[in-house]
Amino acid sequence: xxxxxxxxxxxxxxxxxxxxxxxxxDDVSFTIERGKTLGIVGExxxxxxxxxxxxxxxxxxxxxxVIFDGKDLSKxxxxxxxKERKDIQIIFQDPFSSLDPRQTVLQAIAEPIIQNKxxxxxxxxEKRVLELMETVGLAERLINSYPHELDGGRRQRIGIARALxxxxxxxxxxxxxSALDVSIQAQILNLLEDxxxxxxxxxxxxxxxxSVVNHFSDDIAxxxxxxxxxxxxxxxxxxxxxxxxxxxxxxxIPVPDLRYKQERILLKGExxxxxxxxxxxxxxxxxxxxxxxxxxxxxxxxxxxxxxxxSCHLFDGQQN
Amino acid sequence: MDEEKxxxxxxxxxxxxxxxxxxxxxxxxxxxSLDKGKTLGLVxxxxxxxxxxxxxxxxxxxxPPGVIKNGTVELEGQNVLEKGAKDMSHxxxxxxxxxxxxxxxxxxxxxxxxxxxxxxxxxxxxxxKKEAFEKAKRMLEVVGIPGERAYEYPHxxxxxxxxxxVIAIALACNPQLLIAxxxxxxxxxxxxxxxxxxxxxxxxxxxxxxxxxxHDLGIIAETCDDVAVMYAGQIIxxxxxxxxxxxxxxxxxxxxxxxxxxxxxxxxxLKPIPGLMPDPTKLPKGCAFAPRCPYAxxxxxxxxxxxxxxxxxxxxxxxxxxxxxxxxxxxxxxV
Amino acid sequence: xxxxxxxxxxxxxxxxxxGEVWHRLKKNKGAMAxxxxxxxxxxxxxxxxxxxxxxxxxxxxxxxxxxQHPSRQHIMGTDDLGRDxxxxxxxxxxxxxxxxxxxxxxxVVAGVILGAFAGYYTGGIVEDIIMRFTDIFAxxxxxxxxxVIVAALGANTVNLMISVGVTSIPQFVRTTRAAVLTxxxxxxxxxARAIGESETKIIFKHILPNCLSPIIVRVTLRVSSAxxxxxxxxxxxxxxxxxxxxxxxxxxxxxxxLRGYSYMTLFPGLAIMITVLAFNMVGDGLRDAMDPxxxx
Numbered sequence: 001x002x003x004x005x006x007x008x009x010x011x012x013x014x015x016x017x018x019x020x021x022x023x024x025x026d027d028v029s030f031t032i033e034r035g036k037t038l039g040i041v042g043e044x045x046x047x048x049x050x051x052x053x054x055x056x057x058x059x060x061x062x063x064x065x066v067i068f069d070g071k072d073l074s075k076x077x078x079x080x081x082x083k084e085r086k087d088i089q090i091i092f093q094d095p096f097s098s099l100d101p102r103q104t105v106l107q108a109i110a111e112p113i114i115q116n117k118x119x120x121x122x123x124x125x126e127k128r129v130l131e132l133m134e135t136v137g138l139a140e141r142l143i144n145s146y147p148h149e150l151d152g153g154r155r156q157r158i159g160i161a162r163a164l165x166x167x168x169x170x171x172x173x174x175x176x177x178s179a180l181d182v183s184i185q186a187q188i189l190n191l192l193e194d195x196x197x198x199x200x201x202x203x204x205x206x207x208x209x210x211s212v213v214n215h216f217s218d219d220i221a222x223x224x225x226x227x228x229x230x231x232x233x234x235x236x237x238x239x240x241x242x243x244x245x246x247x248x249x250x251x252x253i254p255v256p257d258l259r260y261k262q263e264r265i266l267l268k269g270e271x272x273x274x275x276x277x278x279x280x281x282x283x284x285x286x287x288x289x290x291x292x293x294x295x296x297x298x299x300x301x302x303x304x305x306x307x308x309x310x311s312c313h314l315f316d317g318q319q320n
Numbered sequence: 321m322d323e324e325k326x327x328x329x330x331x332x333x334x335x336x337x338x339x340x341x342x343x344x345x346x347x348x349x350x351x352x353s354l355d356k357g358k359t360l361g362l363v364x365x366x367x368x369x370x371x372x373x374x375x376x377x378x379x380x381x382x383x384p385p386g387v388i389k390n391g392t393v394e395l396e397g398q399n400v401l402e403k404g405a406k407d408m409s410h411x412x413x414x415x416x417x418x419x420x421x422x423x424x425x426x427x428x429x430x431x432x433x434x435x436x437x438x439x440x441x442x443x444x445x446x447x448x449k450k451e452a453f454e455k456a457k458r459m460l461e462v463v464g465i466p467g468e469r470a471y472e473y474p475h476x477x478x479x480x481x482x483x484x485x486v487i488a489i490a491l492a493c494n495p496q497l498l499i500a501x502x503x504x505x506x507x508x509x510x511x512x513x514x515x516x517x518x519x520x521x522x523x524x525x526x527x528x529x530x531x532x533x534x535h536d537l538g539i540i541a542e543t544c545d546d547v548a549v550m551y552a553g554q555i556i557x558x559x560x561x562x563x564x565x566x567x568x569x570x571x572x573x574x575x576x577x578x579x580x581x582x583x584x585x586x587x588x589x590l591k592p593i594p595g596l597m598p599d600p601t602k603l604p605k606g607c608a609f610a611p612r613c614p615y616a617x618x619x620x621x622x623x624x625x626x627x628x629x630x631x632x633x634x635x636x637x638x639x640x641x642x643x644x645x646x647x648x649x650x651x652x653x654x655v
Numbered sequence: 656x657x658x659x660x661x662x663x664x665x666x667x668x669x670x671x672x673x674g675e676v677w678h679r680l681k682k683n684k685g686a687m688a689x690x691x692x693x694x695x696x697x698x699x700x701x702x703x704x705x706x707x708x709x710x711x712x713x714x715x716x717x718x719x720x721x722x723q724h725p726s727r728q729h730i731m732g733t734d735d736l737g738r739d740x741x742x743x744x745x746x747x748x749x750x751x752x753x754x755x756x757x758x759x760x761x762x763v764v765a766g767v768i769l770g771a772f773a774g775y776y777t778g779g780i781v782e783d784i785i786m787r788f789t790d791i792f793a794x795x796x797x798x799x800x801x802x803v804i805v806a807a808l809g810a811n812t813v814n815l816m817i818s819v820g821v822t823s824i825p826q827f828v829r830t831t832r833a834a835v836l837t838x839x840x841x842x843x844x845x846x847a848r849a850i851g852e853s854e855t856k857i858i859f860k861h862i863l864p865n866c867l868s869p870i871i872v873r874v875t876l877r878v879s880s881a882x883x884x885x886x887x888x889x890x891x892x893x894x895x896x897x898x899x900x901x902x903x904x905x906x907x908x909x910x911x912x913l914r915g916y917s918y919m920t921l922f923p924g925l926a927i928m929i930t931v932l933a934f935n936m937v938g939d940g941l942r943d944a945m946d947p948x949x950x951x
């Protein structure tokens with residue numbers, strides 16, 4: 001039985017620039033089941049953060065549908081959407097800029113509760129804040145601290161507590177650990193995992209770090225220049241990557257284990273900006289196994305194996 | 321060991337940052353040496369003192385607030401810490417070069433990249449502008465950028481390309497030692513792979529030594545011959561790549577490895593190091609890692625751990641090893 | 656148990672952000688000296704009538720007392736009409752300080768509102784209109800602009816305040832807009848949106864409070880230049896009308912006697928200088944105290 005919490009259909013976001021339309025997110029579709037984690041991986045500028053923000057309409061999508069818990073969010077007015085946001089929360093990348101420097105820990109965590117009128121009365125709110133602080137592992141004595149007095153890991157815990165305070169169903173984690181040191185990174189990842197087990201949360205985990213996403217996600221979607229190029233269950237994707245870009249990406253991870261030796265696929269060139277794209281494969285310029293079809297039209301995302309989707313002309317005839 | 325091959329000897333280096341009302345002990349009694357043509361990886365978390373150590377090698381500690389309290393840095397037998405500004409400018413770039421983390425800000429936006437490479441060549445070699453520019457073009461080719469692009473400005477280059485230009489500047493005068501401070505942290509994975517590959521090839525080609533500063537153990541595994549793990553301003557473990565990765569001894573080194581997601585076993589739970597880095601203005605008398613250490617003895621925090629040697633160059637600073645038969649949980653990896 | 660529920664947050668009281676700024680400011684000797692001078696000046700202005708007897712020492716003086724050098728009786732001497740300079744200086748502080756403060760208040764209110772709009776609604780026609788007007792305003796020399804305004808409205812104290820205030824507006828628009836722009840780009844604004852806060856609430860609760868420090872610094876620095884502008888206008892005869900004891904006009908009337916009776920210009924000049932210096936020192940100190948990273 002599949003219990004789908006979020007369905008994104010043909011989501012597009014084009015930004016107007018002086019040189020033409022920038023295709024930040026181009027026709028992305030996916031679904032997430034309740035309680036699962038979808039990892040979105042890609043390099044900077046591939047549209048992964050924009051996708052996350054479009055889902056909760058922090059950025060208005062150009063077109064496409066976002067169906068959350070049976071409701072079509074794209075049809076809601078700004079006012080209705082503000083109420084709905086409670087169920088979708090976001091954890092930001094930079095713990096240094098995602099907290100208002102003038103708010104204490106108490107104020108920062110209490111703010112969403114007060115805003116959404118979940119609990120009334122100072123004492124009751126404070127009690128809830130303390131509960132949340134305990135959940136995310138913040139000592140009680142920090143309740144009146146300001147963000148600048150705390151380190152990155154603790155700030156990120158405040159960000160998590162803030163997101164949890166409204167009891168959301170879906171949390172979008174936008175690079176939640178990439179600004180943190182390794183030992184702190186592991187603390188936060190474990191915390192997020194525990195919270196998922198305990199509260200049945202659903203995550204969208206946006207990151208550029210493949211080893212983190214592998215550890216954390218049930219499904220992984222790989223994005224390149226606004227397009228989803230491959231999507232598969234994590235194990236399948238790592239065991240059997242199909243898209244040339246995914247293969248290169250996987251082989252590029254430096255592995256901290258001397259026993260682990262692998263052939264590295266070095267890509268030529270760099271990710272270009274997705275402005276005024278011609279109708280051809282976006283990866284073609286960097287691809288190490290292009291075929292004649294690549295110039296023709298953009299490949300479509302096809303299910304090559306059960307639950308394994310690839311968008312590459314090499315797999316055109318292999319639809320499952 | 322052959323004295324001839326020694327390139328760099330850092331001895332008892334201690335650097336403090338003396339602020340208005342507190343003193344940050346950034347580097348505490350750090351000693352290590354580096355042979356010609358070898359690569360040393362300096363690993364550690366934010367604030368471990370990696371960058372300060374590197375800056376001290378170049379005699380570039382900002383003063384004030386930085387004060388070199390003690391120690392010597394000998395580059396080919398000469399103590400760079402005693403050199404004046406003029407001598408240093410000859411050494412920097414010619415004998416030692418440094419690559420910084422952020423390629424976006426280490427290039428001057430108002431000069432062409434060719435001019436910037438040529439400038440460094442002209443400081444150290446007796447060549448005229450034209451010749452220097454020709455050499456600059458050749459250097460660009462070396463780092464994989466077409467020579468014609470020497471006439472372009474930094475903003476016309478992407479992040480990875482800029483870092484290549486920075487490398488070209490650093491290598492323009494064939495330095496003996498290259499210090500790379502998180503050279504790929506600001507880059508994407510596929511670009512990082514390109515840049516690391518380039519650095520490895522160039523190192524082999526020119527036979528220079530390198531100190532690679534990073535927090536990424538994966539990069540260390542691929543690039544380095546020797547590793548020094550830093551924590552709270554000290555080297556807490558040092559050895560060959562194989563010794564550190566397969567026979568780690570210090571509890572902190574173990575903790576670092578355990579914190580990383582295991583690529584082979586994705587469901588394995590991470591084992592983070594509990595707690596936080598100590599405040600560098602209030603370091604304990606003894607072992608700075610003791611408050612986070614699962615093996616800590618009651619007196620660890622009061623007694624400064626000494627170097628415990630395990631043969632060869634491998635040593636760690638951990639008092640627990642004074643006890644017969646002590647070992648950490650992480651098992652040695654036999655190859 | 657439930658009866659006496661005390662808040663846990665009470666147990667961990669600590670310095671607020673303002674408290675911390677004050678703590679750092681206290682260490683800055685120059686700023687504290689400046690602050691002391693400002694406080695003293697303010698007290699002098701408020702209690703001027705207690706300190707000197709204006710009626711006898713100024714109004715009651717006659718021409719026979721004119722141009723007396725400083726003595727025990729007239730510690731700063733008397734002017735060309737026999738008025739006691741010390742008494743006039745004391746009363747003059749009322750004019751100088753109030754012109755400075757009121758003028759800046761006008762500029763802050765107008766400038767911050769316009770700047771906040773320009774900064775928050777970037778890229779739109781609102782920003783264009785506000786910023787182009789600001790540019791035009793800023794292109795005219797301050798003093799010239801003030802002269803024009805006073806000339807058009809007539810020379811009196813209120814018009815002086817208005818003219819000096821209006822000429823200061825562009826600076827506040829720019830400062831505020833820049834600050835709002837930086838703050839709006841921060842993730843905590845997005846975070847506030849993510850929990851469902853409305854735009855107005857975001858502007859007043861998150862954006863403006865975080866823009867305060869550059870504005871406060873600008874205010875203190877601007878008060879001093881407003882005092883100078885007001886004095887300059889008075890020197891030109893466009894400020895506080897005679898016989899009111901404004902420092903600038905005192906300076907101006909002393910000009911004719913500069914040779915033999917330099918004390919007539921010296922003391923008002925010193926008063927202006929010390930006041931301006933005090934505000935500047937506090938402004939610089941505040942800037943350092945509010946942004947500790949800026950130091951060194």
